[in-house]
Amino acid sequence: MMLGHTALLVTLLLSQARGFLSSQEDDDGIPEEWVLLHVVQGHIGAGNYSYLRLNHDGRIILHMQSLKGDADLYVSDKTLHPNFDTYKLQSVTCGHDVVVVPGDFKRPVGIGIYGHPSYQESEFEIRVFYDQMVSQDPFEKGAYPSDGGHNEKKSAYSTEDFQEEESIFWTILIGLLKIILEILF
Numbered sequence: 001m002m003l004g005h006t007a008l009l010v011t012l013l014l015s016q017a018r019g020f021l022s023s024q025e026d027d028d029g030i031p032e033e034w035v036l037l038h039v040v041q042g043h044i045g046a047g048n049y050s051y052l053r054l055n056h057d058g059r060i061i062l063h064m065q066s067l068k069g070d071a072d073l074y075v076s077d078k079t080l081h082p083n084f085d086t087y088k089l090q091s092v093t094c095g096h097d098v099v100v101v102p103g104d105f106k107r108p109v110g111i112g113i114y115g116h117p118s119y120q121e122s123e124f125e126i127r128v129f130y131d132q133m134v135s136q137d138p139f140e141k142g143a144y145p146s147d148g149g150h151n152e153k154k155s156a157y158s159t160e161d162f163q164e165e166e167s168i169f170w171t172i173l174i175g176l177l178k179i180i181l182e183i184l185f
Contacts, residue, residue, distance in 0.1 A: 033133040034061060040126045044071055044115035051081055052126075054109040059131040060101040062111065066094070069122030072114045073097045080110035087112070 037056060044050050054060060064073050075089040076082035084090075088105075091097035101109055115122040 030063075030129065031133075034129040034131055036127060037130050038126075038128040040128070041067075042113070042124055044113055044122050044124065046115050046120055046122075047117045048115050049081070049083060050113045050115075052111040052113070053080055054101065054111055054128070055107055056128075056130060057103065057107060059103045060109075061129040061131060062097075062099045062101065063127040063129065064091070064097040064099075064113070065125050065127075066097070067123040067125055069119030070094050070116040071097075071122040071124040072116060073099050073126075074112040074114060075099050075101060076110050076112075077105040077107070078110075080108065082110050082112040084114065 037060075040052065042050055062073060062075070064071065072084075072092040073090060074082040074084065074087040076087050078088065079086055082088075089099045089101065091099050111126075113124060113126075
């Protein structure tokens with residue numbers, strides 16, 4: 001009787017292990033319509049950023065797995081250096097982060113990887129997929145160049161340039177003030 005229960009338990013455990021292994025082999029449920037474009041692996045220190053640039057058009061899916069530590073993902077079409085203050089899309093989970101970059105995002109798209117401060121170093125792998133099933137609608141807004149859309153793009157660039165110049169100015173000013181305070185005290 002005890003032997004029967006043991007055999008049943010072993011059979012149950014083996015079937016669970018087989019199910020777990022086969023679910024990992026089917027590539028995390030990635031649809032067949034998605035095309036793998038790039039695989040990027042890297043390390044990032046605590047509280048630091050690493051930046052990537054995405055130039056590929058269309059709907060892009062970013063799958064990031066933190067292999068060690070905890071890396072977070074920030075994405076923007078306004079700046080090439082997104083962070084936790086300036087981003088349009090983010091994923092800040094522990095482990096598996098996913099961000100879907102819409103096809104209408106202005107290219108190039110900035111991708112920021114942030115090493116969470118609770119870990120000395122984080123190791124990550126990003127898989128970049130292209131969703132080839134998304135069809136382009138010829139009547140979609142922005143599908144054709146027009147004078148109105150062109151003017152909007154110019155104003156977006158000038159605002160971005162001003163914000164980046166202002167940020168650089170404040171960074172330099174604060175740095176100089178720190179140096180002066182160190183000399184005085």
